[in-house]
Structure formats: structure tokens, C-alpha cells
Amino acid sequence: MLRGLSTITYTAHDVAAARDWYAELLGVDAYFAKDLAGALAYAEFRIGDHQAELGLLDARYVPGGPPATPGAVGTVAYWAVDDVHAAHARLLGLGCTEHGPVTEQGPGFVTASVLDPFGNVLGIMYNEHYLAVVGPATTET
Template identity: 60%
Template sequence: MLRGLTTVTFFADDVAAAGSWYAGLLGVEPYFVRPVAGTPAYVEFRIGDYQHELGIADSRFAVGGRPSDGEGGGAVVYWHVDEVQAAFERLLSLGATVHEKPVERGPGFVTASVVDPFGNVLGVMHNRHYLDVLASAGR
């Protein structure tokens, strides 16, 4: 039924600012930008070993609204990183705030999450199974 991650969509009141922040974090510009009335309403990046899509949409398109308490909300999607502590510290240095400090979940599994400057929860994880799948695919 679920065959793989296609697109993760975050929301922001200022898509241009969020797109710039994520471009700085990821080291790439969005490959797709959809303007509405001259400003971006949606930007999308392709990132990682499998070119997964990270989209940022204007908050006005968020079904059911967004959390308003400033703590971030929604599901936590974890992106594999080689060094969780280093990724966590970099995110904080770029203006994200702590959602959950790094936690070892078991041998080969460490997670952490932050709230980006736009209210989205961004998770990072070292996941040995991800590396096993990557190696079996010859990557």
C-alpha cells in the first residue's frame, strides 16, 4: 500500500523567506516555484539519496489551519543524517528551536527534532536500516 515517501509539505506564512531558509540549510535552490500574484505560493526541493521532495506551501492552503501556539505541530518526518548532534546544532544555529534534543532509541538509531522558524517540526535521524537499504541498492 505505502510504497515510499513522495513529498513532505511544510507550511509558512512567508514562502519566499522559508524557501530561502531551506535553500541555505540544504545547499540547493528549489527546483520548482509556483507563484500566485507575483510571490511564491509553493516551492519544492529535491533532496537526499532518493531525491525525495520537500515542499513549502503558503499557510493559507493548510487544510484545517495550523497550530497557533508557536510550538510547531503535525507529524514528525525524520530525514536521515550521518551525525545527528551536528545536524541538530546546525539547525539551531540557523534559527530553529528545540523540539526534542537528540535521543538514542536503540543501537544505530538516534533522533532529534526542531521547530523551524516557520512553525514546522523537522526531524533528523541516524537510522542504520536506511543505510542498509542504501547499501543494498548499490548507492
Template identity: 55%
Template sequence: MNTLNGLTTMVLTAEDVDSAARWYADLLGVDPYFRRPESGPAAYVEFRIGPDEDELGLMDRSYAPGASGPGTSTTYWHVDDVEATLADLLAHGATTHEPLIVRGHGFVTASVVDPFGNVLGLMHSPHWSGRH
């Protein structure tokens, strides 16, 4: 039986995928490598980021399945400096979801809500740092 083997694609949603793609391209310093449809308003774009080329997808919110159940999850992305990355995201128009928290043993977290209503988690993890 397989368990979770790692992140394949984190998908965020937006009413205007083209606007979200521009915002994330500016933030990340890289353009999406994949876009559908290829012309006209985008329904889905995808970026590859970080040393493992993790995939960050942006999907038209109309395609998102309805929320079910009582909980939600936050995907955390490793960053070297949570405080600096948090400041950069806030300067780009994100808002604080969870402030910077020093959790001990080298772990630091924070999360923001992007301008399109998605929660984006930030984490400095000594376990992740040791792998790369």
C-alpha cells in the same frame, strides 16, 4: 490493497514562502527546482534532496487544511550525524523540539521547530543506512 510505499513529498507551511525557501536553500545548499507562481510572491516551492531526491515542499500557510484530531506526526529525515545536523539547524535559527535521544540499536533521533513553525525530525537509522 496498497500500504504506504515511501515518502513522496513532505510539505511544510510558512506565512512567507520566499523567506522559508531562502532559509532552506541556505541550509540545504540547493535551490528549489519548482516554484509557483513563477513570479511574484511564492505560494509553493519544492526542493529535491538526498540520494533518492526526496521532495521537500514549502506551501503558503493559508492553503493548509485546518488541523483535526488529537495528534500530530513528525516526519523524520535520515542524517548520518544527528548531533552535527541538529547543531547546524540550531545555528540556522531553528529551536529544539525534542533533544537528541540515543534510542539504541543504532537509532538516534532529535527534532527541531524551523523559524516558520514546522517540526522537522532527524534520525540516524541503521536500516536506512544499509540501503544506500
């Protein structure tokens, strides 16, 4: 039934600012954008080994409204990275705040999470199983 990470959607009160920040983080521009009522309501990136989709949605359009406090979620999506310490440091340098510290969860599994500048939890993980499935990172597109 569940075949893998497809799309993760984060919310922001200023989607244009979120789009620009994530473009800086990811090193790519959003490939899709949608305006509603004259303002950017949604932007989407395709990233990573399987071109997973990272969407940014204007908080006004979240069913039930956005969480009352930043990071108030029950689920964290973890994105695979090659070096959790380096990725965590870069995220903090780009204005994120720590949500969960770099933690070895077991041999070959290291996690951390941050709150992005827009209040979303962004999880990162070194995962040996993921690497066994997809192989080493490449610079080819």
C-alpha cells in the same frame, strides 16, 4: 501500499523567506516554484539519496488552516542524516529551536527534532536500517 518518503510539505507565512532559509540549509535551490495572486505560494526542493521532495506551502492554502501553535502536530517526518549531533547543532545555528533533544532510541537509531523558523517540526535521524537499504552517502549526483 506505502513505498517510502515521497513529499513532505511544510507551511510558512512567508514562502520566499522559507525557500531561502531551506536553500541555505540544504545547499541547493528550489527546483520548482508556483505563484498565486502575485505571491510565492509554493516552492519545492528535491533532496537526499532518493530525491525526496520537500515542499513549502503558503499557510493560507493549508486545508483547515495552519496549526494554532508552532509544532502542534501528531506526526514527525524524520530525514536521514549521517551525524545527528552535527545536524542538530547546524539547525540550531540556523535559527531553529529544539523540539525534541538528541536521543538514542536503541542501538543504531538516534533522533532529534527542531522547530524551523516557520513553526514546522523537522525531524532528523541516524538509522542503521536506512543505511543498509541505500548504502553509504556519496558525493556524486
